[in-house]
Amino acid sequence: MGTEKRTKTIAVANQKGGVGKTTTVVNLAAALSARKRAVLVVDLDPQAHATLGLGLEKQPGVSLYPVLLGEKQIADVIQPTKWNNLNVIPSEVDLAGAELEFGSREDRLEMIRNALAPVKESGVFDYIILDCPPSLGIVMTSSLVASDGVLIPIQAEFLAMDGLALITGSIDRIRQSVNPGLDLNGIVFTMVNGQARLTQDVMNEVRAHFGDKVYETAIPRNVRVSEAPSMGTPVVFLDPRSKGAESYKAFAWEFMAKNPTRFDAAAAASAPAPAPAAPETPAAVPEATPVTENPAQQNG
Numbered sequence: 001m002g003t004e005k006r007t008k009t010i011a012v013a014n015q016k017g018g019v020g021k022t023t024t025v026v027n028l029a030a031a032l033s034a035r036k037r038a039v040l041v042v043d044l045d046p047q048a049h050a051t052l053g054l055g056l057e058k059q060p061g062v063s064l065y066p067v068l069l070g071e072k073q074i075a076d077v078i079q080p081t082k083w084n085n086l087n088v089i090p091s092e093v094d095l096a097g098a099e100l101e102f103g104s105r106e107d108r109l110e111m112i113r114n115a116l117a118p119v120k121e122s123g124v125f126d127y128i129i130l131d132c133p134p135s136l137g138i139v140m141t142s143s144l145v146a147s148d149g150v151l152i153p154i155q156a157e158f159l160a161m162d163g164l165a166l167i168t169g170s171i172d173r174i175r176q177s178v179n180p181g182l183d184l185n186g187i188v189f190t191m192v193n194g195q196a197r198l199t200q201d202v203m204n205e206v207r208a209h210f211g212d213k214v215y216e217t218a219i220p221r222n223v224r225v226s227e228a229p230s231m232g233t234p235v236v237f238l239d240p241r242s243k244g245a246e247s248y249k250a251f252a253w254e255f256m257a258k259n260p261t262r263f264d265a266a267a268a269a270s271a272p273a274p275a276p277a278a279p280e281t282p283a284a285v286p287e288a289t290p291v292t293e294n295p296a297q298q299n300g
């Protein structure tokens with residue numbers, strides 16, 4: 001007790017643009033929150049698509065940027081969404097300067113880990129999910145340094161394996177240097193087009209190479225998924241019965257099974273009650289914490 005990691009930090013990353021990173025962040029976070037997991041999304045892309053997709057507006061000064069500059073406490077930039085258990089640190093255009101501005105900082109590799117440390121240590125969230133920008137730059141690298149695992153969304157396309165080699169190479173280098181605890185959390189296929197021959201071939205090749213690191217659930221291309229961002233609502237809430245929503249929920253289920261948190265420990269401890277005597281309060285249950293409040297307020 002006490003030393004176990006309560007909060008899992010997962011970077012959703014792929015240096016390739018438009019592969020479904022943000023869509024995966026938004027819908028995984030939404031599906032987890034619907035399952036009562038406390039989730040914090042950190043939008044690290046100056047395009048702010050995750051922020052908008054979760055129904056928030058961009059606001060100058062409300063992002064990780066001023067925290068990285070030491071101008072704000074992290075508790076001051078965590079925003080609740082309309083949905084229970086689902087919180088976000090928004091992005092803003094200023095983050096676009098981060099690559100240049102922070103490139104020469106001595107702590108550039110650890111800067112995001114350090115910025116998130118108070119939140120992680122507070123143990124308020126089950127999952128912190130980072131939406132990375134599409135490049136192998138300092139923001140993505142620093143995100144990987146801050147994370148326990150990397151989730152890679154990919155499309156089943158020609159050269160998919162080459163793209164995977166690039167990012168898994170980065171993961172290996174970071175694991176061997178600054179973050180030995182970094183795992184390849186998994187690979188998830190996105191925007192899958194039915195039965196196309198190339199799609200099947202690529203999926204088979206990736207599964208053959210990465211084995212059970214590849215999630216069983218593949219996300220199909222589905223028009224409701226692409227419409228949801230303009231409504232500022234994750235598709236799992238907007239149209240829960242759509243194919244896209246159903247598959248993101250199934251994916252979130254698999255994700256939770258692979259990444260148990262204190263929530264699961266508590267459930268396991270209280271589930272079997274065979275003897276007449278009721279079980280004591282499970283030791284693994286932490287004191288209840290209201291998840292919509294800012295976790296690091298004592299620092300503010």
Ligand SMILES: Nc1ncnc2c1ncn2[C@@H]1O[C@H](COP(=O)(O)OP(=O)(O)OP(=O)(O)O)[C@@H](O)[C@H]1O
Pocket residue numbers: 016017018019020021022023024045049132133134190191192219220221222223225226227229244
């Ligand atoms: N399953 C899906 N079905 C249909 N459209 C999808 C699906 N997943 C994502 N899209 C659409 O594809 C586009 C790219 O998705 P998304 O923004 O999630 O990718 P990204 O990897 O975050 O992009 P970037 O690299 O620019 O950050 C978006 O318009 C999104 O709505």
Ligand SMILES: [Mg+2]
Pocket residue numbers: 021022023045049131132
């Ligand atoms: Mg994106």
